[in-house]
Amino acid sequence: MKKLTLFAILLLVIVSCSTSSKLGYSTKTKLWNLSNLSPGEVKMAHDLLGYGLEHEALYTLMDTLKPISSLGFALSYPIAKAGEMKDGDRNIADLESDSVRMALSELDSWNKVLKELSTDDLTFLLIPFRQTWEGKRNLQIIVCQHEQLSKLMTRKAEFFGQWGFTPNSNPATILTALEFEEKNDRYRAYGYLFGYPEHAVDFFVNASLSTEKSGKFVERDFFHMPVAAGDQGYFTYAIPKGYTPTKVDSTIYKRADFILKDYLNKKSNYRLTDGEIDVYTLISDYWKKK
Incomplete structure (x- = not known):
């Protein structure tokens, strides 16, 4: 029995290493060690960063032009209140539904990925939009650069101070509070935050x-x-x-x-043999030189 257990463990290690090597890119860099993620979650993180670099998040991930950026992934799940549900109702997300269970499982993976990607310089957040649509909740993935966000809280203290935000405020607190604020304050806040x-x-x-x-x-x-x-x-x-x-x-x-x-x-x-870019090392090297 002990031999069988040991064999099973060794087999799992071999499979895990084989899967990781097939990814091609480094998951242990100056900035990140993603060993807590599954190969599928490592791929989710890689694709997210790759999308960000090809779009406006470049100016947050590898420069200081934008204090925050959206990473562009449109996440939408059938977990919000349907039309007949009221404010204060207890049971909203139907856990007997396959689609709801799958949605919450996927969101858990995203939260795990974003937690592992967050560093002393960057915070990755999954923020639910205030508005829902026909029982669906949309969520946005945001990357925040700590130093620039702190400077913005100082530079625009006459505006952001109304919520008690300071240079040391938690980015998650800032983004969540502002998303659920009144429309025009939200517009002004996002305008400043997005650079x-x-x-x-x-x-x-x-x-x-x-x-x-x-x-x-x-x-x-x-x-x-x-x-x-x-x-x-x-x-x-x-x-x-x-x-x-x-x-x-x-x-x-x-x-x-x-x-x-x-x-x-x-x-x-940073191009790999399969044509993909090793975005982990590319971004890590940028922050290593700062």
Whole structure:
């Protein structure tokens, strides 16, 4: 019996090592040791970071342009209240439903992944959206850069101080509280957090207030920063219709363009034999040099 147990343990170790080696990339870096994750969860983390680098999260993961970024994964699960359910009801998520059980299991894996990815410099969070839709709850994955978030709490203390937020506030507290705040405070908060300039934040909030008062949509243009996935629609903010970009906008654009080109130049040095990028080592090397 003891021999059989020992054999089974050895077999599990061999299978585990074999699976890990097939992933191709390093899971033990200066920044991370993902040994607590299953191979499937390591792949989830890898794909999440890879998506982030190809989109606007690059400017949080490998630079200081954006205090926070969305990692773009649209997570939606049938776990919210249906139309007939009331405020204060006890039983909402139907645990007898296969879809609900699978949703909660997947969310548990995501929370485990984000916990393991979080470091002294970066926090990864899964934040539920306030609004639900036909019994579905949407959630967003956010990465926060601690130093830039702390500086923002100091720089905009006259705004963020109303919630008691300070440079040492927990990012999860900040993001969760703001998502469930009133609309226009939420708009202003997210504008600052996502790295938009003051004039763009003011315009968006004022346009919302104007629409509330008049019922008329305020027309707008958009100012786009490039990302690897495309030149428009990612790191983007609204501006007045016919607005001529200023030095402030140009400075943000040029910095984003420089960061993107630097990333694209470095990326080829981290390409694996199967064509994938070892994003763990790429990001880790950036933070190692800081």
